[in-house]
Amino acid sequence: MDHIQDSHYGGMIFYQIEAHVSYELDGRRQDRWLTASEITTERLFLASRIATQPKTCEVYWSPGHPENAKCRLE
Numbered sequence: 001m002d003h004i005q006d007s008h009y010g011g012m013i014f015y016q017i018e019a020h021v022s023y024e025l026d027g028r029r030q031d032r033w034l035t036a037s038e039i040t041t042e043r044l045f046l047a048s049r050i051a052t053q054p055k056t057c058e059v060y061w062s063p064g065h066p067e068n069a070k071c072r073l074e
Contacts, residue, residue, distance in 0.1 A: 002039050015043050017050060019071045023059045034059065034071040049073070 002016040017037035023030050036057065037046055054073035061069040 012041050014039050015046050017046050019057050021057050025066050036071040036073050
């Protein structure tokens with residue numbers, strides 16, 4: 001669960017996949033939890049993405065911004 005949004009008419013729960021990964025950056029080992037999906041209210045969609053039990057994660061980031069690394073599950 002990422003967050004909950006309440007309103008006068010009810011609420012919505014938002015979900016996101018995160019992955020615990022280890023990778024190297026500039027010769028240093030990184031051990032972090034990274035975002036591995038977009039935020040969505042579709043929990044079943046995210047469950048189906050991880051049901052295949054992905055084994056690897058491609059770590060990527062915008063040029064010059066490794067602090068915003070993300071994970072692409074494969």
